[in-house]
Amino acid sequence: MSDDxxxxxxxxxxxxxxxxxxxxxxxxxxxxxxxxxxxxxxxKTEDPEAAIEEFLGVPKxxxxxxxxxxxxxKQAIKLEFALQKYDDAVIHYKELLTYVKSAVTRxxxxxxxxxxxxxIEKTANDSTAYRCMEEFYSLTLETFQATNNExxxxxxxxxxxxxxxDKKDYSSLSSKVREIHKACQREDGQADPGKGTYSLxxxxxxxxxxxxxxxxxxLKALYQKALTVRSAVPHPKVQGVIRECGxxxxxxxxxxxxxxxxxxxxxxxxxxxxxxxxIQVLKYLVLTTMLMGSTINPFDSQETKPYRNDPRISxxxxxxxxxxxxDVHRYEAILKENSDLLEDKFIAENIDEVSRTMRTKAxxxxxxxxxxxxxxxxxxxxxxxxxxxxxxxxxxxVEKKLKAKIDQEHGTIIVDNAENAEQIQRLHxxxxxMSDLWSxxxxxxxxxxxxxxxxxxSSYLMSSxxxxxxxxxxxxxxxxxxxxxxxxxxxxxxxxG
Numbered sequence: 276m277s278d279d280x281x282x283x284x285x286x287x288x289x290x291x292x293x294x295x296x297x298x299x300x301x302x303x304x305x306x307x308x309x310x311x312x313x314x315x316x317x318x319k320t321e322d323p324e325a326a327i328e329e330f331l332g333v334p335k336x337x338x339x340x341x342x343x344x345x346x347x348x349k350q351a352i353k354l355e356f357a358l359q360k361y362d363d364a365v366i367h368y369k370e371l372l373t374y375v376k377s378a379v380t381r382x383x384x385x386x387x388x389x390x391x392x393x394x395i396e397k398t399a400n401d402s403t404a405y406r407c408m409e410e411f412y413s414l415t416l417e418t419f420q421a422t423n424n425e426x427x428x429x430x431x432x433x434x435x436x437x438x439x440x441d442k443k444d445y446s447s448l449s450s451k452v453r454e455i456h457k458a459c460q461r462e463d464g465q466a467d468p469g470k471g472t473y474s475l476x477x478x479x480x481x482x483x484x485x486x487x488x489x490x491x492x493x494l495k496a497l498y499q500k501a502l503t504v505r506s507a508v509p510h511p512k513v514q515g516v517i518r519e520c521g522x523x524x525x526x527x528x529x530x531x532x533x534x535x536x537x538x539x540x541x542x543x544x545x546x547x548x549x550x551x552x553x554i555q556v557l558k559y560l561v562l563t564t565m566l567m568g569s570t571i572n573p574f575d576s577q578e579t580k581p582y583r584n585d586p587r588i589s590x591x592x593x594x595x596x597x598x599x600x601x602d603v604h605r606y607e608a609i610l611k612e613n614s615d616l617l618e619d620k621f622i623a624e625n626i627d628e629v630s631r632t633m634r635t636k637a638x639x640x641x642x643x644x645x646x647x648x649x650x651x652x653x654x655x656x657x658x659x660x661x662x663x664x665x666x667x668x669x670x671x672x673v674e675k676k677l678k679a680k681i682d683q684e685h686g687t688i689i690v691d692n693a694e695n696a697e698q699i700q701r702l703h704x705x706x707x708x709m710s711d712l713w714s715x716x717x718x719x720x721x722x723x724x725x726x727x728x729x730x731x732x733s734s735y736l737m738s739s740x741x742x743x744x745x746x747x748x749x750x751x752x753x754x755x756x757x758x759x760x761x762x763x764x765x766x767x768x769x770x771x772g
């Protein structure tokens with residue numbers, strides 16, 4: 276592994292733990308310079324301050340700028356950035372950039388600079404570090420635009436645009452994105468197929484910006500445009516970002532089906548990229564499944580099945596299970612036990628709709644047998660505030676899903692059984708007609724009349740008429756006819772909590 280490769284190390288690793296150079300790295304050499312360089316690397320963990328001085332002494336030993344001086348400056352800058360000595364890091368980065376014109380090869384300098392920018396992007400964690408990053412990017416652009424290194428200039432512009440997004444500097448981001456798109460066009464204004472990847476990354480950043488601004492109209496237009504880019508071979512994480520933003524856009528429009536599809540594609544891309552964001556997007560996928568009212572378990576697919584028992588999403592797994600079983604009490608308990616779920620702003624904004632659906636279904640199921648009941652009765656059994664019970668019942672009445680009236684003064688609900696009585700009367704008339712039809716068929720039809728050689732006793736015909744196994748549910752027979760159960764209008768009872 277070269278000294279550049281340690282830029283890509285995970286953030287939880289020792290930030291000073293840089294690997295030694297491979298033997299095939301450029302290695303001119305004066306033995307004293309080489310010894311000074313490796314002596315500095317030995318010191319970097321125990322005494323990073325002294326290591327910086329030692330690394331900075333390497334270029335001074337060279338008669339002219341060369342590989343060892345370049346590598347010494349790189350190590351010093353990394354240590355200075357890690358120790359938050361940002362002003363010193365900028366000064367020495369300016370010096371480092373003077374080496375790229377002639378002291379080192381173009382490919383080696385490009386790889387080294389790009390990896391260094393990746394490293395500081397991962398290491399920066401406060402506003403001062405972000406200002407230093409912005410200066411690094413600006414200096415890099417000036418250098419590589421002057422040397423006509425268009426590829427590294429584009430990469431740096433994308434990084435700078437990402438920094439503006441993190442800082443929520445939307446004005447600078449918009450300007451930078453326009454610059455990137457223009458650089459990705461040929462002289463005739465058509466898209467340059469060789470630069471489609473950078474163009475797509477710019478779309479991803481712009482889409483994230485409009486998602487944060489909640490400008491759905493502009494977001495939708497860019498999302499559709501990004502999906503039509505065919506010349507790019509982007510990193511799957513970029514596609515994951517685009518699809519995730521598209522899913523959130525569809526959610527805001529209550530287009531659950533398209534949202535589910537977008538989140539699923541986003542999850543697959545993040546999973547391929549090895550991004551931890553796949554866990555969060557999988558939670559969004561589960562949330563969308565509940566909003567759709569789907570009975571299909573989102574963990575049945577080949578891609579999501581390995582995460583079914585992942586402890587990071589166990590709460591969402593239990594939540595969708597209780598939702599599909601209409602178990603409102605378990606659903607509420609899971610939300611209460613896993614309050615961290617609501618720390619995600621997107622989940623917090625959309626889970627209320629799921630909770631409302633769960634509670635509405637629970638209310639309808641609870642009041643079904645009753646002709647009158649109190650708000651307190653519902654509140655007690657479903658364990659939600661009386662005010663919310665009243666809101667739910669109000670919506671059900673307005674939407675004509677419940678024929679009832681609310682007595683706010685006494686906090687009672689009286690179900691209007693007129694419609695129920697009418698339905699029962701229609702059912703009574705229908706069963707009466709059916710009884711007459713059966714009687715006519717059995718008594719008068721030629722197929723049921725006894726012939727001269729074999730006659731059936733009249734008692735058999737009578738028993739056939741009255742005892743035929745007609746499925747009538749709660750209705751009872753009386754004199755060969757069917758009638759509703761005693762109690763007449765629905766047989767409902769009251770619940771006073």
